Amino acid sequence: MGQHSHSHATSHSHRELHGESLIEAAARALAAAGEQWTTMRETVFTELARHDRPVSAYDIADNLSAARGKRVAPNSVYRILDVFVANNLALRVESANAYLANTHPGCAHDCIFLVCDECGEAAHVDDEEVSRAVRAIAAAREFKAERPVLEIRGLCKACA
Secondary structure (H helix, E strand, O other), rough: OOOEEEEEEEOOOOOOOOHHHHHHHHHEEEEEEEOOOOOHHHHHHHHHHOOOOOEEOOOOHHHHHHOOOOOOHHHHHHEEEEEHHOOEEEEHHHHHOOEEEOOOOOOOEEEEEEEEEEOEEEEEEEEEHHHHHEEEEEOOOOOOOOEEEEEEOOOOOOOO
């Protein structure tokens, strides 16, 4: 199961998870947030986690429909993804209207993405210095930042 690129610009004790351990951690994090880990939520999360690049709700719905032999509505997938984003199990690449599984659920941080316009890769970077600066800018304008998302568009090393 491949994962998206992820790096921490400052030292953290985050542990990136994959496969079954990622799914189990996501289930625990969702339950700890007071949400239910249903069979459909597990199915959507498992599908999301198997992708290397950001994936849309429509792609997830199409893949699940093919695997199950019956239609899965994109609206249902969107609702589940909204729950995942709200509970830090998934990250949303806003400009692509696509999602990545958070490989360390339960660790709260802002979303900083380096998005390749050529291949679609989205590298997720944690940088507490940048996050503090963005939140300080918002606070100075009496704006409460709920979920800062920064996206830097360009070309990854492989495509440059």
